[in-house]
Amino acid sequence: MAVTVLSGSRLPRFARPGVLLVALVLGFATFGAGCADRSSVSADGDGTEPLGIGKEVTVPITAAVTTLVSPGAEPRELLRPRYAPGATQEVTLRTDYRIQQQVNDQPARDFSPAALTIPMTARAGTDGVDLVLGAVTTPDPALNKAFTAADGSHAGLGMSDLGAITELRLAPSPDTPNNARASLEQAFYQAVYQSIAFPDEPVGVGAVWTVHQKITGGVTLDQIATATLTGREGDRLTIDLQVNQTPTDTVWQLPNDAGSLDIDGYVMEGVGSITIDLGMPLPVSGTIELGGQQTYRDTRSVSTLVQTQSTRISWTE
Secondary structure, three states, X not given: OOOOOOOOOOOOOOOOHHHHHHHOXXXXXXXXXXXXXXXXXXXXXXXXXXXXXXXXXXXXXOOEEEEEEEOOOOOOEOOOOOOOOOOEXXXXXXXXXXXXXXXOOOOOEEOOOOOEEEEXXXXXXXXXXXXXXXXXXXXXXXXXXXXXXOOOOEEXXXXXXXXXXXXXXXXXXXXXXXXXXXXXXXXHHHHHOOOOXXXXXXXXXXXXXXXXXXXXXXXXXXXXXXXXXXXXXXXXXXXXXXXXXXXXXXXXXXXXXXXXXXXXXEEEEEEEEEEEEOXXXXXXXXXXXXXXXEEXXXXXXXXXXXXXXXXXXXXXX
């Protein structure tokens, strides 16, 4: 999970809380998104370069542990990806992340990044999936222009036998501006940590299992997704999801040695439904929505930051 700050915003440990909380806004904007720690870039593309600059970068994804709750009805069988090496699929990923923040009794401010629509061609390999991105679009005119240089960017996913994503590879086209690169990174991280893994036991329609995953970063989160197999037609599965995230600690150690904030409250829950074809590398369709509210407190000044956020991830063929 990423916890990032504005480029160049290295703050003293005892910075004034108002400065601290405002300067951290981009860090909070990716809090809970399931990213690796990295520096962010500002909206105009200035500052530290994001991951993937000039070369492919591979990021390991924390292990997903599945536990069967109920095997469902007969007939039952092991669920496994069945796509052959070389199988291709045209699919579109859409991400929409919304965040509002309020410091003490000041008016709430909206820091939502632009939504992205990412068409891609997925090709199955022997140990994962290679992705070639098409024309990425967004409602933000400046970012939309930046994405004109991103056509043909590459990404990839390492996959386990149970369908869990084990690594993410990112290789934007060399001319892709930094702000477009950073937006792509965040979109893929969000999607990766809302993916599904299968249980290691035979299941039928009505089966229920959990997928437990730790999202590490400035704060470690326990994420538990409860999956229910609600329908099956041949290799095509319909799976309903309920997602819950909770922090494993009560304190967030801020990046850049900027001090810490107490986590006074943390609610992040989600629901969704996806359709998976065992013969295809990526989901065929579906939507997952995750949202909630978090409260952070600077005990040195009794300043409080409340943030409300939501993420919507959808797949379509």
